[in-house]
Amino acid sequence: MIAKTNPHFENETLRQLLDESLPREQTEAVEKHLGNCRKCRDRLEELAGKAECWEEMVNVLSERTEPIPVQSDQPLDASLQWIRPLLDESCEHGMGLIDDYVVEGVIGQGGMGVVLRGIDPELNRPVAIKVLSPHLAGVGAARARFMREAQAAAAIVHPAIVPIYSVVPTARLPYIVMPWIAGGNLQQRIDRDGPLSLDEVLCIGLQIAEGLSAAHRQGVIHRDIKPANILIEEGNGRVLISDFGLARALDDATLTMSGMIAGTPQYMSPEQAKGETVDVRSDVFSLGSVLYRLATGRPPFRAESPLAVLRKISETRPRPINAINEQMPVWLDGLVSQFMQTEIGKRTATADAAASLLRDALSHVRNPTMESLPRSLQRNRKRAWLAIGSVLLITSIGIGLSWFAETNREKAIRAPISKEVLNPLRNDAWYDTEAVSELRSIQQTLSGLEASL
Incomplete structure (x- = not known):
């Protein structure tokens, strides 16, 4: 805390603030002090920034070295030269070593760092090594939280979740070791093939929902479900979810540095877009997206800027799926809408419930004569038939009433003239007040039904 002779906080207290290990009362006091003390803020930035990592990266980037070889036709971003000092280049094969792992090339790069393809020498199996970039690992809270959630994700055992072999938080830049999955991700598949078939949409969605359900049971929320984070295993088409915990760690890093929310706007839930607390239903919304x-x-949501996308998520509904792809049934939009309800209380409550709905819908698609469509998806269809039946019934009644009115009018004309008959017929009073009134009522009913459909 603050010493009597020193009005500033000690470094250890600031480190505890970054690691979120301070009690709430002390945290509030430190944050209040930081708002008025430039010196403590500067020291906090130095502690969070891991200056040695930044200096090392700057020095490496300033060198004109040959690019790192990659397993891709795309040129590698020169900024990835910061990887070089992390590798032991004494290895005879590949690019070098990270601890005992032989690094053979680069699989991909993104906001969190870089994914390297390597070999586990003990088991002689291919692995993917995810190295956190300095801008993420340099923020103490983000680094600590990411490693905690990576360790939590490592405890999840499910066929639809990429297993984590090892979490190494003590390295200069921490890294995670996972199996190397050949086949690419869903984003690449969509870019290559366009929209998928109904069977594939439901099958992939079911696997994602089942994986999320397993994670949620362990208390782990993904927070960044999107096509690029869904891998497809080559050969058997098995789906695997990757990058658990990344979005929350990125939130910590970017909020510390710029005050912006990290993540992928197009697939965020409304509560996530607003910066509110999220729970498992946020992952369900992203699954629907x-x-x-x-x-x-x-x-589902497109706009000229990320902020405009975030506003659309909270204020609008996406166009119906069938209006964009006529090959998709109308009920699929009803299914997806249950996952993407803006009001969280109306949304499908759990990934397990989402999986159950997807499983039943997939069974119907694969065997429509034996398996009926889930009731919640039949509702709109039943309403439509009920409305059509009502229209036909009311129309028939209207025709019958008109015939009845006209017939009785003719009888009245042929009947002996009397005061009771003569007065109404002079002004067509009976015809106006009964038949016309009924027909107008039917017309209003039909108009209301048409509007509801």
Whole structure:
């Protein structure tokens, strides 16, 4: 805390603040002090920034070295030269070593760092090594939280989740070791093939929902479900979810540095877009957004800027799937809408419930004569038939009433003239007040039914 002779906080207290290990009362006091003390803020930035990592990266980037070889036709971003000092180049094969792992090339790069392809020498199996970039690992809270959630994700054992072999938080830049999955991700598949078939949409969605359900049971929320984070195993088409915990760690890093929310706007839930607390239903919304993309080939919310996308997520509904891809049934939009309800209380509550609905819908698609469509998806269809039946019934009644009115009018004309008959017929009073009134009522009913449909 603050020493009597020193009005500033000690470094250890600031480190505890970054690692989120301070009690709440002390945290509030430190944050209040930081708002008025430039010196403590500067020291906090130095502690969070891991200056040695930044200096090392700057020095490496300033060198004109040959690019790192990659297993891709795309040129590698020169900024990835910061990887070089992390590798032991004494290895005879590949690019070098990270601890005992032989690094053979680069699989990909993104906001969190870089994914390297390597070999585990003990088991002689291919692995993917995810190295966190300095801008993420340099923020103490983000680094600590990411490693905690990576360790939590490592405890999840499910066929639809990429297993984590090892979490190494003590390295200069921490890294995670996972199996190397050949086949690419869903984003690459959509870019290559466009919208998928109905069977594929439901099958992939079911696997994602089952994986999320397993993660949620362990208390782990993904927070960044999107096509690029869904891998497809080559050969058997098995789906695997990757990058658990990344979005929350990125939130910590970017909020510390720029005050912006990290993540992929097109697939965020409304509560996540607003910066509110999220729970498992946020992942369910993102699952619905992914299904929308698979069925239509485009994200559900599009705009000229990320902020405009975030506003659309909270204020609008996406176009119906069938209006974009006519090959998709109308009920699929009803299914996806249950996952993408803006009001969280109306949304499908759990990934397990989402999986159950997808499983039943897939069974119907594969065997429509034996398996009926889930009731919640039949509702709109039943309403439509009920409305059509009502229209036919009311129309028949209207025709019958008109015939009845005209017939009785003719009888009245042929009947002996009397005061009771003569007065109404002079002004067509009976005809106006009964038949016309009834017909107008039927017309209003038909108009209301048409509007509801």
